[in-house]
Amino acid sequence: MKRTVYISFLLLCIICSAQEHYSVIEPKYQYIQLLNYSPQNFQVDLENKPQSNFIENNLNSIWKLLTVYRLKEQLNDNEIKWLEKQVNQIAVAFFLENRPILLQSDGGYSGCSEKLIETKLINGNKVTILKYCYGGCVGDQNVVTFIQIFNNRTEKLLAK
Numbered sequence: 381m382k383r384t385v386y387i388s389f390l391l392l393c394i395i396c397s398a399q400e401h402y403s404v405i406e407p408k409y410q411y412i413q414l415l416n417y418s419p420q421n422f423q424v425d426l427e428n429k430p431q432s433n434f435i436e437n438n439l440n441s442i443w444k445l446l447t448v449y450r451l452k453e454q455l456n457d458n459e460i461k462w463l464e465k466q467v468n469q470i471a472v473a474f475f476l477e478n479r480p481i482l483l484q485s486d487g488g489y490s491g492c493s494e495k496l497i498e499t500k501l502i503n504g505n506k507v508t509i510l511k512y513c514y515g516g517c518v519g520d521q522n523v524v525t526f527i528q529i530f531n532n533r534t535e536k537l538l539a540k
């Protein structure tokens with residue numbers, strides 16, 4: 381009888397531990413999925429895409445656009461304009477799919493928050509807020525600019 385109770389208790393602990401682990405991993409997985417998601421309404425403007433070593437054809441997600449935008453100093457004005465247009469268009473595409481997203485920089489001296497995704501109701505729209513953790517004491521100005529461009533477009537759409 382003691383053995384049965386002990387085994388039952390051990391199994392219960394393992395199950396609880398596994399569920400706790402899943403609850404930590406699931407939000408991070410969701411966060412990564414959203415950053416890498418390509419909205420159906422979003423088409424990369426290949427016709428006007430400048431020839432560049434840094435700008436690839438498959439810039440179809442927030443993460444990919446952000447990765448290239450961080451190299452802004454190595455791009456010319458035409459490439460930057462094209463890239464900023466793509467950032468605006470992906471924000472519109474998320475809105476058209478009824479999945480508006482706002483980006484928020486997170487991190488700095490105190491570190492990144494545990495909660496990477498939040499939802500908020502803005503003008504009757506359920507908005508997903510993704511926290512971009514930049515780490516370190518000083519934020520990357522290119523990331524800040526990217527977030528401003530993306531959020532400005534989303535906020536204009538939400539205001540209508």
